[in-house]
Amino acid sequence: MNHAPQPTQANGKSGQHPLRPDVESFYHLAHGGFEGKACQGTACFAARHLNPPRWAEAMENNPRVYCLGECFAAPAKGQTKPRPPVKVCSREGIVLGRIAKGGARTLAAYQAQGGYAALAKALAQPPEAILTAVDKSNLRGRGGAGFPTGRKWRSVASQPAGLKYVVANADEGDSGAYIDRYLMEDDPHSLIEGMILAAYAVGAAKGYIYVRAEYPLADTVLRTALADAQAAGWLGARVGGTAFSFELEVYSGHGSYVCGEETSLLRSIEGNRPEVMARPPYPTERGLFGRPTLLNNVETLVNIPWIVTHGAEAYAAIGFSKSRGTKVLSLNSLFNRPGLYEVEFGVTVRHIVEELGGGLRKGGKLKGVIIGGPIIGMIPPHLLDTPLGFEELAAIGAGVGHGGVVAFDEHTSIPDLVEHVFSFGAYESCGKCTPCRSGSGRIEEIFTHALAGDATKADLQECRDLVTALKLASLCGHGTGLARFAESILRYYPTEIEPCFK
Ligand SMILES: Cc1cc2nc3c(=O)[nH]c(=O)nc-3n(C[C@H](O)[C@H](O)[C@H](O)COP(=O)(O)O)c2cc1C
Ligand code: SF4
Structure with missing residues (x-):
């Protein structure tokens, strides 16, 4: 039998060794640093109006903290005690x-x-x-x-x-x-x-x-x-x-x-x-x-x-179409009933939002929902009758992803969301492909200008071109997923995007 070299680990765990300097520099949390920190993941972004001081704190974190797995209680701050329903x-x-x-x-x-x-x-x-x-x-x-x-x-x-x-x-x-x-x-x-x-x-x-x-x-x-x-x-x-x-x-x-x-x-x-x-x-x-x-x-x-x-x-025998068995979904804190749900494939997105989640809290109006995001297509309200299935969601530019369900209400402006997702995309890029390494940061920058009323139709066209480059020239699903997200936004939310570009 071959004996492969043993992995090197860090963080002071038993049997773990220091990372090489060229490896250590890759990681945001090579030395921990997320404990007790506020999170700036997309579920917390969607819920930032529920606790503005916590969101402000999250935005100050360096290194950034993206997703602590407490999206049912977002905006979250690292704890290990709460359990989801x-x-x-x-x-x-x-x-x-x-x-x-x-x-x-x-x-x-x-x-x-x-x-x-x-x-x-x-x-x-x-x-x-x-x-x-x-x-x-x-x-x-x-x-x-x-x-x-x-x-x-x-x-x-x-x-x-x-x-x-x-x-x-x-x-x-x-x-x-x-x-x-x-x-x-x-x-x-x-x-x-x-x-x-x-x-x-x-x-x-x-x-x-x-x-x-x-x-x-x-x-x-x-x-x-x-x-x-x-x-x-x-x-x-x-x-x-x-x-x-x-x-x-x-x-x-x-x-x-x-x-x-x-x-x-x-x-x-x-x-x-x-x-x-x-x-x-x-x-x-x-x-x-x-x-x-x-x-x-x-x-x-x-x-x-x-x-x-x-x-x-x-x-x-369980499931639907080419998607068999069950899928676990995790619903974010904007729902009346956030939590973990095991469903059979084939239930509609409307069922997930309205029956399982009980609609949005405080009578919030649904702007859209992302399943398996943030690097995946957004589902607009008029497509809620789409069934949960790999092919069915892909056909509308969305996906099952890993099953995290994040709803957005009227407190989220779509250009704000685009800036947030591309900021995440640029921060987490591994840097190997140019459109992902540089293009995602450029799209974030353009949307920052657009939100300040300082972007032109030519800037929007540049975004469209960068999205095409991301789609065609990315080595992994990070870049292509960012493109898929952007395409869904340009397709389903033109009335929120185009007025930002003069
Ligand atoms: C940027 C990126 C991040 C990913 N993150 C995860 C992850 O956190 N967990 C996961 O299981 N798969 C993730 N995947 C998918 C994995 O590459 C892989 O397809 C998956 O783990 C295979 O397991 P499965 O066949 O059981 O789905 C990610 C893919 C990409 C492109
Ligand atoms: S698309 Fe994937 S491989 Fe290419 S830079 Fe982005 S994260 Fe790295």
């Missing part, structure tokens, strides 16, 4: 079932609710049976792109034998999304069991959970859960008494949105400067330390034990 609104509580009943933070609580039974069942079957189940379930990745999970798993499984990795993407940087945070904090073993099942299916011996710096409680809870799973024989040598071995550890991130992108995340674990890499080769072929790597989002992996326990057919 949690509701299962699907036939089956596949992902949120345990959390809706109070959670399963300990191994004993997880096992008392049937935890690790799926792993025991799987270990009695060949890996191929698990690959087939995941394929047939039609599960698609919940990290944003909706890529078929079974196809990704098969690609890793089919690579030549040798060291392979499984990595959980727990970077959850989309402002408005706080799904993975509470899955990890309140049901950590569901992720661990999903990862062990994935490793068994694809033949991986080693895994990492990449937890973002802004989620310190999730980091701690997972480290304890891993030790407990190891002591119970579910991790390490001879998992469940079989010949299969799997080592799993937490890697603590350093505060970079773009590290949620898969190639950037893998470079980060390696201890390299986490710039996005061109594909192919895909991580499934040449990933972490050059080895075949399966990388999935936390929510994707949490679906796996249910699929193994209940069967692919039962899973595929």
